[in-house]
């Protein structure tokens with residue numbers, strides 16, 4: 363069973379998994395980062411409190427977060443088809459993956475930004491900083507360690523979701539695991555893909571944690 | 584007496600908390616002369632922080648006026664207020680430095696806010712760090728500094744915009760008596776070298792004694808008495824002032840012991 367086609371297939375699986383995970387996470391942040399910032403700014407105690415905006419974002423996130431990924435995947439198929447032109451394959455999977463990642467990212471960003479001390483924010487206000495300066499320099503700048511840890515968690519989660527997309531022919535390692543392990547009872551192949559998935563998640567975790575530590579200037583020795 | 588630079592008229596502020604409302608300021612009227620070191624003293628919960636935070640509108644008063652150099656801050660638009668704040672410096676008990684930026688970048692921050700080009704920023708920041716005696720710490724991060732050093736960085740940072748007013752909310756309360764003295768001396772030398780109005784908030788009489796010329800005693804959200812420091816030390820009229828003076832004596836005794 364370990365012929366060349368199998369190895370090529372596994373390598374392509376790894377490539378597709380990376381492709382789906384990173385592209386979806388990227389687009390997830392394109393949507394989720396502004397959401398997280400808006401949640402932080404508009405919450406009571408934020409620098410531009412706005413109950414209505416906060417409540418709307420809060421509800422949207424809660425609702426989308428509670429839809430199980432497999433159901434989301436099927437629900438958004440028409441949208442996927444509209445954007446990508448087809449509803450299966452790695453590129454198509456990016457659409458539901460992005461939509462699943464965005465609200466999670468919004469929440470993670472919110473919680474990271476809220477860790478920034480109120481005092482530092484007030485110092486910036488007292489210096490006459492614009493809101494945009496406070497967002498980029500103070501909130502994101504000071505929370506960068508926590509934000510980066512968030513990115514690794516999101517990557518791991520999105521990778522997990524991408525494996526689920528294998529059920530509908532989403533491509534990537536999850537797809538291979540399901541096709542061989544579930545439909546053909548080739549447990550060996552399934553185990554190998556599983557090992558790859560675990561290794562990739564581990565790797566991202568290690569790199570992310572290392573980078574976060576490197577970037578952190580608080581309480582250094 | 585000199586003309587008033589900061590005037591507060593009938594300032595009131597009530598916080599609503601879960602277990603009832605707290606009247607932090609009750610119709611406070613106060614007049615702070617130009618180029619003075621003015622102290623505001625009171626026990627914990629007296630409303631000192633609320634008062635000083637109203638002076639740059641970090642806190643919005645419920646009613647009253649905050650008039651600085653003849654302009655009521657409450658009538659300013661958002662952008663005007665932002666620009667005015669650049670000339671009202673504030674230092675804090677817990678320093679509030681950017682922990683992820685080194686000392687130099689912290690001092691550069693207010694200049695960056697004002698859009699000063701990077702080269703001039705760094706030059707000016709270094710100059711200020713030298714002035715506060717931290718020329719050799721430019722590359723260090725706040726976590727590598729002592730409390731006194733952090734406050735020096737905060738002072739260098741606040742001076743970067745050449746403020747005409749400096750608000751200090753318990754700026755020495757997190758520091759030991761020795762370090763407190765050096766920070767107060769630094770503030771005094773800044774005062775001597777540039778025309779600046781300094782408002783010092785503290786609960787320690789010795790801070791007032793060390794550096795202030797005039798003082799207002801705050802208690803329960805109202806000004807109990809206000810006048811020259813020597814006068815109030817000699818002849819305290821309010822109960823709050825007498826209590827604070829008594830506390831200073833016990834503090835001194837425990838310092839000796």
Ligand SMILES: Nc1ncnc2c1ncn2[C@@H]1O[C@H](COP(=O)(O)OP(=O)(O)OP(=O)(O)O)[C@@H](O)[C@H]1O
Nearest residue numbers: 598600605607626627628629630631632633634786
């Ligand atoms: N954000 C807030 N929400 C609710 N109550 C508040 C808030 N800020 C202050 N207070 C209350 O207002 C009163 C005055 O507070 P303030 O911080 O001005 O006192 P202070 O004189 O600075 O005291 P301290 O010496 O302890 O700093 C206190 O009773 C305090 O509990």
Ligand SMILES: [Mg+2]
Nearest residue numbers: 631632633753
């Ligand atoms: Mg206080």
